[in-house]
Amino acid sequence: MKKNIPMEYHSLKEAIHAAFGNHAEISKTGRIHGGDINDTYRISLSTGKKAFVKTNSIRNTRFFLTESQGLLALRQTGAIGVPKVLGTGMDEQKGFSFLLLEWIESVPCIGDYWEIFGHELATLHKTVLFHAEEPQTIRYDQRKQNHSYPFGAEGQSPSRFGFWEDNFIGSNPQKNLPKASWIDFYRECRLIPQIKMAEHYLDSKLRKKITYLLDHLDSYLREPEFPSLLHGDLWSGNVLCGNDGKAWILDPAAYVGDFETDLAMTQLFGSFPSAFYFAYGEINPIDKGFEDRKELYHLYHLLNHLNLFGRMYLGSVVKILNKYVS
Structure with a gap:
């Protein structure tokens, strides 16, 4: 342009x-x-x-x-x-x-930047979104013992995962149709749209593995205890250290989902320092099963990169499919 x-x-x-x-x-x-x-x-x-x-x-x-x-x-x-x-x-x-x-002035990371970042991201993920019918009327509350929901009033049967509108991941569309089940949302609004865009890269063997994975996704993923407001594309290029010494997050693809997806993205292209994850876990403990699930969350972003940038990402997609489907 x-x-x-x-x-x-x-x-x-x-x-x-x-x-x-x-x-x-x-x-x-x-x-x-x-x-x-x-x-x-x-x-x-x-x-x-x-x-x-x-x-x-x-x-x-x-x-x-x-x-x-x-x-x-x-x-x-x-x-x-x-x-x-x-x-x-x-x-x-x-x-x-x-x-x-x-304008946020970017400076080199100093002091306990990573620890503060971990604490603040965990706090974001534990902040409950009560209503999301219109962005101007959002109300938040810190999670205590009660469950609250991002779509509809408490006590109803709300769709807990999604967003009030579709948005974008990179330049590709990102579907956010609200769902009551996280696994259904991840299957229908994350994996399936990207798989459809990538069909011309997939041979019959890969299609069979994808079909099996989609049909058995509940064997691999969990329904999270609570929904979290997510950045949605949280890699190192979308975070900077401000002159206040704290993290500022940029370029979101925001929606409500499982906080593990944000954590997984921080490990897709390299990884944040261990101090970040330790501090995060002090506020919002990371389940041991995360290590088994995180590459399924990588799959969405790698499919998106395949669709955005081409065949160079196909090998990474195939590697993940082979890991979960023999």
Whole structure:
């Protein structure tokens, strides 16, 4: 796509005025490299403040809208650092869309960063979402002894897993239709959509193994004791250390599910330091069976990478299928 220059966009200027006041003007922009999907910039304002903006074509407007809802849900828990959403918008004439966020200054990890990160992520996962009919009316409460639910009032038979809208994992769609069963949700909203997209990579032998795995998924996975609000794509590239010495999580694919999926993702492309997992377990104990389940949670992301980036990820998918289905 064409590389956008944010200073040219009237709608972005309006969002900046709404967030920082009418006196705030863009004085300088700088490209930030590293993302595969969007163009990203640091914006310096005439007031001395900074902001972060992602831009893409206008057809990706919904991508930014759903990301903003995930950020809002995570931020409203107050459990962990999440950038504030300052605005989203589009410009039909220029054909672009954008997401404007609070600027978080990134610094090297220092001190007890990993321990604090572990504690805060565990706190996020144990924060209960009572109602999620509309993101503006979310109410949270810290889990004690009672069970509470993310969809519908307590005492009903709610669908505990999912989200109030579909969103994206990378640039692929992510289905979030609410389900009462985590295993049903993971089968129908995570594995099956990715498998359908990857069909042209799969021979008859792999298809048989996948069918067996899907039919017997309840033999491999557990129904979690409680639902957790998840980041959804928690690898090292989506976390930074702020100048407050704490972790800030970015680029979510948020939904309500089993907290083990977030932990599994932290170990897919390398692993966080052991201090992180020890600290996490102090707040939210990690079941011993996690080690047996985590590669099934890797499977979703590896299928997604296969669909996004091609055949180089097929071997990793096959390896996991062979591990669970002989």
